[in-house]
Amino acid sequence: MTEIQERLDELKELGLYRRMRLVSGPQGPRVVLDGKPVLLLCSNNYLGLADHPRVREAAADAAMRWGVGAGASRLVSGTMTVHRRLEESLAMFKGTESALLFGSGYLANTGVVSALGGAGTTIFSDELNHASLIDGCRLARGETFVYGHCDLDHLEWGLQQAVRDGDGRRGRCRPPLIVTDSVFSMDGDIAPLEGIVELAEHYGARVVVDEAHGTGCMGPDGRGAIAEAGLEGQIDVVVGTLGKALGSYGAFAACDAQMAAYLTNTARSLIFSTAPPPPAVAGAMAALDLLFEQPRRVERLQSNAAVLRDALAQEGFDVEGSTTQIVPLVVGDASTAMRVCEAALDRGVFAQAIRPPTVPEGTSRLRLAVMASHTKDELREAARVLGKAAMAAGWRPSVGRPVASGQTLATEDAAGSSAHQAADAPPPPRAGGVFDQQAESIARAA
Numbered sequence: 001m002t003e004i005q006e007r008l009d010e011l012k013e014l015g016l017y018r019r020m021r022l023v024s025g026p027q028g029p030r031v032v033l034d035g036k037p038v039l040l041l042c043s044n045n046y047l048g049l050a051d052h053p054r055v056r057e058a059a060a061d062a063a064m065r066w067g068v069g070a071g072a073s074r075l076v077s078g079t080m081t082v083h084r085r086l087e088e089s090l091a092m093f094k095g096t097e098s099a100l101l102f103g104s105g106y107l108a109n110t111g112v113v114s115a116l117g118g119a120g121t122t123i124f125s126d127e128l129n130h131a132s133l134i135d136g137c138r139l140a141r142g143e144t145f146v147y148g149h150c151d152l153d154h155l156e157w158g159l160q161q162a163v164r165d166g167d168g169r170r171g172r173c174r175p176p177l178i179v180t181d182s183v184f185s186m187d188g189d190i191a192p193l194e195g196i197v198e199l200a201e202h203y204g205a206r207v208v209v210d211e212a213h214g215t216g217c218m219g220p221d222g223r224g225a226i227a228e229a230g231l232e233g234q235i236d237v238v239v240g241t242l243g244k245a246l247g248s249y250g251a252f253a254a255c256d257a258q259m260a261a262y263l264t265n266t267a268r269s270l271i272f273s274t275a276p277p278p279p280a281v282a283g284a285m286a287a288l289d290l291l292f293e294q295p296r297r298v299e300r301l302q303s304n305a306a307v308l309r310d311a312l313a314q315e316g317f318d319v320e321g322s323t324t325q326i327v328p329l330v331v332g333d334a335s336t337a338m339r340v341c342e343a344a345l346d347r348g349v350f351a352q353a354i355r356p357p358t359v360p361e362g363t364s365r366l367r368l369a370v371m372a373s374h375t376k377d378e379l380r381e382a383a384r385v386l387g388k389a390a391m392a393a394g395w396r397p398s399v400g401r402p403v404a405s406g407q408t409l410a411t412e413d414a415a416g417s418s419a420h421q422a423a424d425a426p427p428p429p430r431a432g433g434v435f436d437q438q439a440e441s442i443a444r445a446a
């Protein structure tokens with residue numbers, strides 16, 4: 001047996017083996033999955049725009065007008081007019097001077113964080129940040145401090161150490177950098193953005209907020225969680241993806257003109273990668289136009305999410321952590337989560353199980369994602385199906401989560417955390433460690 005096969009077998013034993021399922025047709029509310037019609041309850045096509053006729057037409061027209069590929073990095077063969085137009089619209093949408101397109105949200109986050117988190121910078125990263133922000137921290141040559149999830153006291157404690165040690169406005173070199181998801185992708189809760197901005201001002205830190213799941217889903221005209229919190233203009237870089245509510249592919253960093261020039265010169269994932277394809281860019285532009293014209297899609301998404309959360313609560317699921325269109329059903333054990341997923345699938349509802357390293361050990365879950373294009377009846381029926389699937393898989397939701405996330409942290413602390421480079425300081429109120437946990441699981445799976 002090869003070493004690769006041994007590793008694959010190990011993943012299977014741990015209930016962590018992944019495979020891709022085959023979907024026929026677009027990412028609508030109902031799809032044919034591995035040959036069987038199901039309700040799709042785990043796609044990020046939140047506003048139903050990926051398959052909207054106007055978005056499809058715009059992409060098809062762009063292919064005819066500008067071709068399919070962008071040819072090279074924009075620093076090599078130039079920015080196409082279609083890129084420039086979308087950047088201008090995105091800057092207007094996000095209320096910033098500039099916006100810079102990237103190939104994807106993953107590339108935008110790794111590029112922005114590594115560009116701003118160079119040697120001499122301490123990066124402060126929420127323990128439940130998306131993998132792309134985590135990987136940005138890893139690529140940066142600065143130090144990373146992982147603060148407890150949404151824990152402003154822990155973040156402040158870390159900032160105090162960094163300032164004491166010489167970062168920031170009183171210090172020798174580069175300001176600290178705080179990076180956070182706005183809407184957490186696996187939990188559906190929202191970062192305490194106002195508190196983060198206050199701390200950043202006080203300690204002279206820069207802030208990067210990833211609005212992958214906020215853009216198009218909340219705030220006035222779907223402008224995101226930052227707009228909802230009244231913080232537009234107060235965040236150094238806002239990252240958004242075109243691949244979720246905006247129904248296409250690609251991403252952007254919205255910021256002031258000076259920051260855009262800096263990122264153009266330093267973000268390696270922008271400099272050394274082919275620009276987004278014209279059909280994807282034009283598709284996103286059409287989606288943005290639809291968002292401006294039809295803001296009720298956002299209201300519909302939010303009211304659909306409320307209906308699903310209520311219906312799930314009636315089935316005995318604990319959904320209190322989520323206030324958004326992302327609703328996790330935290331099962332705990334990875335194999336049990338897979339069994340619930342398969343049982344739901346047998347009954348016609350597809351909600352993918354999410355396991356480590358995507359989520360912390362012991363918190364495997366079904367991550368439900370609502371779309372504006374679901375009907376309320378479909379969502380109520382899905383909740384009933386999920387209730388039955390849980391019972392069939394031997395998991396009683398009303399008993400609660402087998403492992404609380406706090407416990408996971410404690411286990412990690414015991415193992416020690418090399419990501420916490422403020423380690424010579426007195427023990428923090430809480431120490432995060434999921435960063436390391438992800439590193440370990442990825443290493444095991446790699």
Ligand SMILES: Cc1ncc(COP(=O)(O)O)c(C=O)c1O
Pocket residue numbers: 104105106107109130132181184185210212213241242243250251
């Ligand atoms: C919070 C968050 N940020 C960034 C990304 C990456 O975006 P993209 O899919 O455009 O690469 C994702 C996608 O899964 C995400 O959930």
